[in-house]
Amino acid sequence: MKARLIAVGEHPPGWVAEGCAEYRKRLSHWLPLDLVEIEPGVRGKGRDTARAMGDEGARVLAALPKNAWVVALDGRGRMHSSEQLAERVEHWRGQGRDLAFLVGGPEGHAPEVLARADERWSLGPLTLPHMLVRLVLAEQLYRACALLANHPYHRG
Numbered sequence: 001m002k003a004r005l006i007a008v009g010e011h012p013p014g015w016v017a018e019g020c021a022e023y024r025k026r027l028s029h030w031l032p033l034d035l036v037e038i039e040p041g042v043r044g045k046g047r048d049t050a051r052a053m054g055d056e057g058a059r060v061l062a063a064l065p066k067n068a069w070v071v072a073l074d075g076r077g078r079m080h081s082s083e084q085l086a087e088r089v090e091h092w093r094g095q096g097r098d099l100a101f102l103v104g105g106p107e108g109h110a111p112e113v114l115a116r117a118d119e120r121w122s123l124g125p126l127t128l129p130h131m132l133v134r135l136v137l138a139e140q141l142y143r144a145c146a147l148l149a150n151h152p153y154h155r156g
Helices: 014-027 049-063 082-095 111-116 130-148
Strands: 003-008 033-038 069-079 099-103 119-122
Touching (some): 003 049, 049 111
Parallel strands (some): 003 033, 003 099
8 A cells, every 4th residue: 555645835845845754764664655746726916716726626636546545634624643543544554545645725625626535634623834734644644654563653
């Protein structure tokens, strides 16, 4: 099983890129995680935000691996403890399908993207910068896999 993180936004700050690279390296033997950056829709004065979201959504949907189980990161999604996320990872492994985790643009996901998602995952009630969500997602996936492997990383 492989995973793909499809995230709207390009050129993360160095500390985000370094952190994500570190957790992707750690995950490589448990759950290889590829990053696909999606060009944001054009926003600004006189621009149609809905069109920008729609453009992003079309690019996100085009980047999905065939037959992947799609998890949209969404503030209205289901929250998981680290232990519950480990159970979800074990469930996903049992399905034998690749995974796609989706991080939307400034206004979130286009309706078509949410309609395609098999489930929605919330990182909690806080509003996080979307670049930081990438890092938190990679770390939490690593933590879940470490839990499943009885690795001492998680000492919760």
